[in-house]
Amino acid sequence: xxxxxxxxxxxxxxxxxxxxxxxxxxxxxxxxxxxxxxxxxxxxxxxxxxxxxxxxxxxxxxxxxxxxxxxxxxxxxxxxxxxxxxxxxxxxxxxxxxxxxxxxxxxxxxxxxxxxxxxxxxxxxxxxxxxxxxxxxxxxxxxxxxxxxxxxxxxxxxxxxxxxxxxxxxxxxxxxxxxxxxxxxxxxxxxxxxxxxxxxxxxx
Amino acid sequence: xxxxxxxxxxxxxxxxxxxxxxxxxxxxxxxxxxxxxxxxxxxxxxxxxxxxxxxxxxxxxxxxxxxxxxxxxxxxxxxxxxxxxxxxxxxxxxxxxxxxxxxxxxxxxxxxxxxxxxxxxxxxxxxxxxxxxxxxxxxxxxxxxxxxxxxxxxxxxxxxxxxxxxxxxxxxxxxxxxxxxxxxxxxxxxxxxxxxxxxxxxxxxxxxxxxxxxxxxxxxxxxxxxxxxxxxxxxxxxxxxxxxxxxxxxxxxxxxxxxxxxxxxxxxxxxxxxxxxxxxxxxxxxxxxxxxxxxxxxxxxxxxxxxxxxxxxxxxxxxxxxxxxxxxxxxxxxxxxxxxxxxxxxxxxxxxxxxxxxxxxxxxxxxxxx
Numbered sequence: 001x002x003x004x005x006x007x008x009x010x011x012x013x014x015x016x017x018x019x020x021x022x023x024x025x026x027x028x029x030x031x032x033x034x035x036x037x038x039x040x041x042x043x044x045x046x047x048x049x050x051x052x053x054x055x056x057x058x059x060x061x062x063x064x065x066x067x068x069x070x071x072x073x074x075x076x077x078x079x080x081x082x083x084x085x086x087x088x089x090x091x092x093x094x095x096x097x098x099x100x101x102x103x104x105x106x107x108x109x110x111x112x113x114x115x116x117x118x119x120x121x122x123x124x125x126x127x128x129x130x131x132x133x134x135x136x137x138x139x140x141x142x143x144x145x146x147x148x149x150x151x152x153x154x155x156x157x158x159x160x161x162x163x164x165x166x167x168x169x170x171x172x173x174x175x176x177x178x179x180x181x182x183x184x185x186x187x188x189x190x191x192x193x194x195x196x197x198x199x200x201x202x203x204x
Numbered sequence: 205x206x207x208x209x210x211x212x213x214x215x216x217x218x219x220x221x222x223x224x225x226x227x228x229x230x231x232x233x234x235x236x237x238x239x240x241x242x243x244x245x246x247x248x249x250x251x252x253x254x255x256x257x258x259x260x261x262x263x264x265x266x267x268x269x270x271x272x273x274x275x276x277x278x279x280x281x282x283x284x285x286x287x288x289x290x291x292x293x294x295x296x297x298x299x300x301x302x303x304x305x306x307x308x309x310x311x312x313x314x315x316x317x318x319x320x321x322x323x324x325x326x327x328x329x330x331x332x333x334x335x336x337x338x339x340x341x342x343x344x345x346x347x348x349x350x351x352x353x354x355x356x357x358x359x360x361x362x363x364x365x366x367x368x369x370x371x372x373x374x375x376x377x378x379x380x381x382x383x384x385x386x387x388x389x390x391x392x393x394x395x396x397x398x399x400x401x402x403x404x405x406x407x408x409x410x411x412x413x414x415x416x417x418x419x420x421x422x423x424x425x426x427x428x429x430x431x432x433x434x435x436x437x438x439x440x441x442x443x444x445x446x447x448x449x450x451x452x453x454x455x456x457x458x459x460x461x462x463x464x465x466x467x468x469x470x471x472x473x474x475x476x477x478x479x480x481x482x483x484x485x486x487x488x489x490x491x492x493x494x495x496x497x498x499x500x501x502x503x504x505x506x507x508x509x510x511x512x513x514x515x516x517x518x519x520x521x522x523x524x525x526x527x528x529x530x531x532x533x534x535x536x537x538x539x540x541x542x543x544x545x546x547x548x549x550x551x552x553x554x555x556x557x558x559x560x561x562x563x564x565x566x567x568x569x570x571x572x573x574x
Contacts, residue, residue, distance in 0.1 A: 059290075085291070
C-alpha cells in the first residue's frame with residue numbers, strides 16, 4: 001500500500017489514550033460477562049473496521065497478529081504494524097487475530113490454544129459480525145460470568161463455528177477466546193470458559 | 205500461610221482514600237508543580253526512574269508528588285504505568301563509550317585519559333544545613349581563573365577513554381571471553397539462581413538503592429567471609445543516545461537520549477584459584493544521577509562473579525533487592541491475618557490444655573528439633 005492511502009488509515013487507527021482505555025475496558029467487560037454487549041469508542045470506527053479495533057488497542061511488539069479478510073494489498077495488516085509494531089504472523093502463530101471476513105471452522109481449529117502451563121498463549125480472535133438483526137443463528141451461553149442462560153444472535157457466523165470452537169476449548173485451561181464485534185461497534189465476549197449451545201429454529 | 209481477603213468495610217476504605225486525596229491534593233499550601241519537582245528534587249526523580257525502570261522525568265515527578273515523597277511508592281506507581289504502555293520497539297544496544305559526560309572521576313589514577321571532571325557534586329562540600337525561605341540573593345561567582353577565560357570543554361574531553369581500557373592495554377585485566385548473548389529480560393521472566401550475569405545486572409539496575417547499599421556494605425564488612433579490595437575506576441554521569449531501527453528503512457535512528465550513571469569497579473584478585481596478576485572489573489549502570497547505586501552495583505557485580513554461588517550473594521541480589529518485591533511483601537502484613545492468628549492462638553491453648561508446658565524433651569540422638 002502506498003503512502004497517500006496508508007497515511008489517513010494510520011491516522012484513523014492511532015488511538016488516543018482515552019480511546020485505547022475504553023476499548024480495553026469494553027473487551028475486559030465483554031469477556032467477564034459473556035453475552036452482554038459493550039460499546040467500543042466511536043471515533044476510530046469511522047475509518048477502522050470494527051473487528052480490528054480490539055486488536056489495535058491490545059497489540060504491541062510482543063503480540064504476533066494476523067488479519068483475515070484484509071484488502072488484497074494487505075493494507076490493514078500494514079496499518080496494524082505501523083501503529084502498534086505488532087509483527088505479522090500466520091494464523092497458527094498469531095496471538096491476536098482480526099477476522100474481517102467470516103472464517104471457517106478449520107481456521108478456528110488452527111489457532112494457537114496455549115498449554116496448561118501457559119494458557120495465556122492462546123489466541124484472542126476478534127470476529128466481524130454481519131449487519132442487521134436476522135435473529136439467526138442463536139447461541140445459548142452458559143458458564144462463569146453468564147447471568148443464568150443468555151441467548152445471543154451472532155449474525156453472519158457460519159454454522160460449524162460453534163462446533164469447531166467447542167473442540168478448540170475442550171482442553172481447558174488451554175483454548176481460545178472470542179470477541180464478536182458488530183459493525184456499529186458493539187462487542188460480545190465468548191471466553192473459553194463459556195459453554196455454547198446452538199439453538200436451531202426448526203424443530204428436529 | 206493463609207489469610208483472609210481485606211473485608212474491612214468498603215466504606216472505611218473509601219473514606220481512607222478520600223482522606224488521602226483531600227489532605228494531599230487540597231491542602232492549603234502551594235501546589236508542587238512537575239517543573240518544581242524535576243527542577244529542585246532531581247535526585248529523587250532520578251531515583252524513582254531507576255527503581256521503576258522507566259525513563260521519563262515528568263512521570264517520575266508526578267509519581268513522587270502523588271506518593272507524597274515516598275520514593276518506593278512512587279516507583280510502584282511508575283512501574284504500574286509502565287505496564288500499561290505498549291512496547292513499540294526494542295532499542296539498539298547502547299554503547300556506553302558514547303556517553304557525553306557531565307561528570308567523570310577516576311579515583312584509581314590521577315591523570316587518566318581525559319579530564320577529572322568533578323561536575324555537579326557535593327562530595328567535597330561541608331554538610332552545613334542552610335535554612336532559608338527563598339534562594340540566596342546572589343548566585344555564586346564563577347571560580348577565579350587568573351584572568352584567563354574558562355576554556356570550553358572540547359568534545360573529546362566529554363568522551364574520554366575509560367580507565368579499564370588502559371588496564372586492558374597493560375594486560376592487567378582478566379579476559380572473560382564472554383560470548384555476546386541475548387540479555388535476560390527480567391520484565392518478562394523473573395530471574396532465579398543460577399542466572400546469567402545479564403540477569404543479575406538487570407536486577408541490580410532496577411533494585412532499590414538502599415537495599416543495594418546495604419548488601420554492598422555487608423559484602424565489604426565480610427560476615428560471609430568474602431574479602432574485597434575495591435578501587436573505583438570510573439564514576440560517570442552523562443547522556444547516552446537511544447536508537448531504534450526505523451521500521452521501514454531498517455537503519456538505526458536516534459530517537460532521544462537518556463541520562464545515566466555508570467561505574468566501573470576495579471577488583472584486586474587475590475583468591476587462591478584466581479589470577480593474582482590481574483584485576484577484574486565490575487560494572488554498574490542505572491538511570492539518572494544515582495552514584496551510590498551505580499557504585500554499589502559495580503562492586504556487587506564483581507563480588508557476585510567471584511563469590512556469588514559459593515555464598516548467598518547471588519540469591520540475595522536476585523531475590524531480595526527489588527523494592528516492589530520486598531516492600532510489597534512487607535506491606536501485605538497490614539492486611540487482616542485474623543484467621544491465621546486465631547488458629548495459632550487455638551493451637552497454643554490446646555497445647556496448654558494438654559499440659560505441654562514443660563521444656564521439650566531432647567531427641568534420643570541428642571539433637572533438639574527446632
